[in-house]
Amino acid sequence: MGNLKTPVVQAVLFSFFLFFASCGTNTEVTQSPFVFLTPVGVPQIFSITAKYDNIDTHKPEYDLKYYITNMEPQFVGYNLYITFAIPSAGETLSNANLYLENGVQPSFPQLAFQASTSNVVTQGIENYQPFSPVQMFQKCEVYTFTLRALLNTGITSNMSTPITRCSSIYPDHCGTNTSCNPTACTVASCSTSTQSLCPVGTACNPCTKGVAATGCACPAGQSPPGCNL
Template sequence: MRKPHFFSCKTTPRSNSILVGCKFRIQETQKTGNLKNPAFRAVLLSFFLLFASCGTNTEVAQSPFVFITPVAVPQIFSITAKYDNLDPHRPEYDLKYYVTNLEPQFVGYNLYITFAIPSAGETTSGANLYLENGVQPSFPQLAVQASTANVVTQTIENLQPFSPVQMFQKCEVYTFTLRALLNTGITSNMSTPITRCSTIYPDHCGTNTSCNPTACTTSSCSSSTQALCPVGTACNPCTKGVAATGCACPAGESPPGCNL
């Protein structure tokens, strides 16, 4: 602290005014010296920090976490061709699935039909989306319809039924997947892809076509090849179901030899 400066003043009656002036200068010098006192500055700093922190809630996270529950993924129960597409009938399919989604915003299922297993980018962009009347979803459903006892059957008559219409081609193999759709536009991940020939008699198709590859034209094929051949070929004949109905598996049966 800077020492105050004292002035010599005479204490005569006539110098009272001078004495008062001297006292004032001594007091003023002491006050200005307090600003350089470390203890005084610490007090001012504490008051500043106290008021600077006002209005800040330190007990609540400033950026709360948001948890998003993924949409339940549907599954195809079965997909089978309806007719022998070598006669006048054109190819069609019967699609069967259970309604399993319970989300309040659930509005139905979107069906995707491709020549190969679609990528995630293809399905999220709406490519190869099957639309009956040009609007989503492909099949309107509600959560109140959810049931694992009642199977839903949809007839798929065209590869693309809306503007322009594209029919299924004879002896061609198609892949089917489903995605659940919410009214917010969010979709689920795609179901397990199911690949099916467009005819119930693929062995009637020409050799080395999509439904009847060369490796599938012999009955003496290996088990690994059989697992890749369409049901109804010489390598994987229809043995557990009825060919006239697409070789659907009887209750309790599973491939090879029939389609689920």
């Protein structure tokens, strides 16, 4: 015990104490026990309209319009999902019904520097599934479209508001009780609640401005039913 009182031994013990007391401490970087994740911005579809009256020889196609609104540095584009009903979160996260032109994500490559709320982007959607194997849209069928922003890390945003559209610009030309022209939608004197469920262009839900061939444009301050732009 007497040796512990010598200055040399005390200095050595004090050095060991300082070493172990500072072990694991980073004195150069401010420490934070939390990790903050910023959600990816959710895109929105501006409009989705059928391009042809597919009762004749034309096959159904669509025009999709959207604004580029994502400004994340890792943003690489938008993924489009096409379904017969509103997709579940699980379906979109598993990339079920993902529209890919050549089998590679994203559906539409974009970059953050292209972001603009004044320049609308138009994409022609020619097939329900364009890649391996090709599947065409079916006549007089109703499809639902959603977008998700994709980052180069593989992270995607929540899906956009689902937009449902008939594959024909003239749903009332489709046979009665088809997806585009349900029996309840063939009655002009239908109820307001029924009208909100009927495709734009049917007898129950006619265009409120213009004609079906122009996409049933919405008058200023008005939204569907009765218009789809």
